[in-house]
Each structure stands twice: as C-alpha cells, then as structure tokens.
Amino acid sequence: MPQANPAALEFLLTRRSRPARTLGLPIPGEDDLRTILTAAARTPDHGKLEPWRFIVLDRVALLAMAEKVAQRGAALNLDPDKQAKARDEYANAHLAVAVVAAPRDSDKIPRSEQVYSAGATCLALLNAALAAGWGANWLSGWPSRDPEITAWLGLAAHEDIAGFIHLGTESAAPPDRPRPDIDAITTRFVP
Structure with missing residues (x-):
C-alpha cells in the first residue's frame, strides 16, 4: 500500500492563487524565499538540464520594471488601459520572481x-509559497513577451519568461x- 500524505493532498485539492493586487507587506524574507526557490527547483527535469532560472525582483526592481513597462507600452502605442494595468502589476508589487525558461542544447531532450519544465517550476514556486503561508500569483502578460523588456532583464535571445510569481501577504481572501468538471475533461483510452 502506498504511503499517503493526506495533508499534502488536501493542500493540493484546496489550493488557490491569491490575486496579485491583494498581495502586500510583509513579504518573504531571504531565508523564506530561499526555501521557496529550493522547493521550486525540485521540479521534474527530464535530463537534469535545469532549463530554467530565477530572477528576484524586489521593490526597487519592480518600480524600475513598472517604468520600463510604461515606456514600452507607450512606444508600442498600446491601449492606455492595457498599459496602465501592466504598469500597475509591477508598481504595486513588493516582491516577484521571474521564472526564466532557459533551454539547453540537447540531442536527447527536446526544447x-x-x-x-519551466512552466512546472512556476507552479512549484507558486505552491511552495502558498504552502509556506504566503499569498502568491502567477502572471505573464505582454511585458513577459516583449523582447526589449526581456533583454533589459538580462535574458539571452534563446530564453523566455515562463511567468512572474508575485509574493506577499494577502490582504483579502x-x-x-x-473548477473543471473532471468527467467532462477526462477520457480513458481503450485500444
């Protein structure tokens, strides 16, 4: 009989992201963040390539990101509401981690x-933060795909942002x- 972990299963069955706009202070300290990142790095990784990395954005970095997003939104002539929403995601945040998909050359493991694996790392980071009692939300949006912004963040040409995981203390539940209807989305293959 398998060794069950009812508490972990209950957590997964009831987990819920917290909207980024509801996340405030306090934020995870360095030790807490290191634990969360260590848990995220235990993501399944076929080939042991570690095809992802983390960029931590503290309050100062997030304010600079908000300014960069505002500049790019204006340069791209995006809808003003779309620009403001993206800018505010960073201007109002206190801590975020960018999970960077950083594929490696491999004859065995496809890109x-x-x-x-990088996407799984986003979910692992999100779940680790929630399990540690923090609020967390996985966001992307147009800034995560803008080549000028990603280059500004230090991504190489072959890298992409899998997501920004915002962390903090939730101010409202x-x-x-x-939730999905499991019966509607599940089939059983019969040859």
Missing part, C-alpha cells in the same frame, strides 16, 4: 520538454472559482 518543448524543457519549456514545460479570494472567493473560490468554478
């Missing part, structure tokens, strides 16, 4: 599997949302 797609390495990118999937979010309502749960409808």
Whole structure:
C-alpha cells in the first residue's frame, strides 16, 4: 500500500492563487524565499538540464520594471488601459520572481520538454509559497513577451519568461472559482 500524505493532498485539492493586487507587506524574507526557490527547483527535469532560472525582483526592481513597462507600452502605442494595468502589476508589487525558461542544447531532450519544465517550476514556486503561508500569483502578460523588456532583464535571445510569481501577504481572501468538471475533461483510452 502506498504511503499517503493526506495533508499534502488536501493542500493540493484546496489550493488557490491569491490575486496579485491583494498581495502586500510583509513579504518573504531571504531565508523564506530561499526555501521557496529550493522547493521550486525540485521540479521534474527530464535530463537534469535545469532549463530554467530565477530572477528576484524586489521593490526597487519592480518600480524600475513598472517604468520600463510604461515606456514600452507607450512606444508600442498600446491601449492606455492595457498599459496602465501592466504598469500597475509591477508598481504595486513588493516582491516577484521571474521564472526564466532557459533551454539547453540537447540531442536527447527536446526544447518543448524543457519549456514545460519551466512552466512546472512556476507552479512549484507558486505552491511552495502558498504552502509556506504566503499569498502568491502567477502572471505573464505582454511585458513577459516583449523582447526589449526581456533583454533589459538580462535574458539571452534563446530564453523566455515562463511567468512572474508575485509574493506577499494577502490582504483579502479570494472567493473560490468554478473548477473543471473532471468527467467532462477526462477520457480513458481503450485500444
């Protein structure tokens, strides 16, 4: 019989992201953040390539990011509401971690599997923060795909941002949302 971990299973069955706009102070300290990142780095990684890395954005970095996003939004002539929403995601944040998909050359492991691993790392980081009692939210948006912004953040040409995980203390409990109907999305293959 397998060794069950009911507390972990209950956490996964009831986990809920916290909207980034509700995350405030305090934020995880260096030791807490290191633990969260260590847990995230335990993501399945076919080939042991570690095809992802982390960029920590503290308050100062987030304010600079907000300014860069505002500049790029204006240069791209984006809708003013879209510009403001993206800028505010960073201007109002206190701590975020960019998970960078950093695929490595490999004859055995396709790039797609390495990118999937980076996505799994985002979820692992999110869940580790929630399990540690922090509020967390996984965001992306147009700034995560803008080549000028990603270059400014130090990404190489072959790298992409898998997500920004915002961290902090939730100021309001979010309502749960409808969850998928497992029967509607599950089939059983019969040859």
